[in-house]
Amino acid sequence: MSSSNTAIVTGGSAGIGAEIVRQMLDAGYEVISMARRAADFTHERLHNVQVDLSDAVATEQAAAEVSQRFAVTHFVHNAGVIWPNLLPDVKLDELQGLTQIHLGSAIQITQACLPAMQQQQFGRIVLMSSRGALGLPTRTAYSATKAGMVGMARTWSLELAASGITVNVVAPGPIQTDMFYDVVPAGSEREANIAKGIPVQRLGRADDVARAVMFFCDPANSFITGQTLYVCGGASVSSVTI
Structure with a gap:
């Protein structure tokens, strides 16, 4: 794979995002990480753009600057926040904030990248939803916006397929x-019980998710669009309490 593949990865400085960035770099991509902080590793093909995606104005400006510097071919919207609350405690500003982070910033960055993708008649967009989109206690704002990503992707897949x-x-x-560990204490009985409740009997790793992203990003996979792949150890067809 050549360096003509240029990817934006949101939230690329840590966790799943950092692993996606590493796998893309290993595959020869030029990678722009858009996150609140720079990645704690360096590479000649890694470019850090520090931006708070909850700020719509800052996101629009950063996306415009990146699209001017790079002809982006891949966009992976990985950045996300949970902000858990039971229904009586949910605040509308939490819903609005997660709407901007999960949906609004995805729209803004895609709009900025779209002209180059359409000109090249090639692009790969991957949105990071969650098993939580199917419903979990304390996830009103999170599950609503993560479910929204699925509908948005299906719509975009229809609009952009011809390009x-x-x-x-x-x-x-x-x-x-x-x-995950911000919500579930590491080494706790709760963590152990979650792992036991997953059909494959373990928690997932960042590399499990990154490999799925790389599959959708592969230029050879041009006949797969509008799909949602659960990387969950079978939790989406079972039941799990988090």
Whole structure:
């Protein structure tokens, strides 16, 4: 794979995003990480753009600058936040904030990249949803916006197919990341019980998810679009309590 593949990865500085960035670099991609902080590793083909995706104005500006510097061929929208709350405690500003992070920034960045993709008649867009889109306690705002990503991707897949652009979704289950451990204490009985409740009897790893993203990003996979792939150890067809 040549360096003509140029990818934006949101949230590429840590967790799943950092692993996606590493796998893309290993595959020869030029990679732009758009995240609140720079990645803690360096590479000659890695470019860090620090931006808070919850800020629509800053996101629009950053996306415009990146699209001017690079002819982006791949966009992986991995950045996400949970902000858990039971229904009586949900605040509308949480819903609005997650709408911007999960949906609004995806629209803004895609709009900025679209002219180059359409000109090249090639593009790969992957949105990172969640098994939580199917419903989990305390996830009102999170599950609503993560489910929205699925509908948005299906719509984009129809609109962009004729331009050689595929749009797909990866939906992870419980993955061993800092975001997961912000909600579930590491080494706790709760963590052990979650792992036991997953059909494959373990928590997922960042590389499990990154490989699924790389599958959708492969230029050879041009006949797959509008799809959602759950990387969840079977949790999406079973039941799991997080």
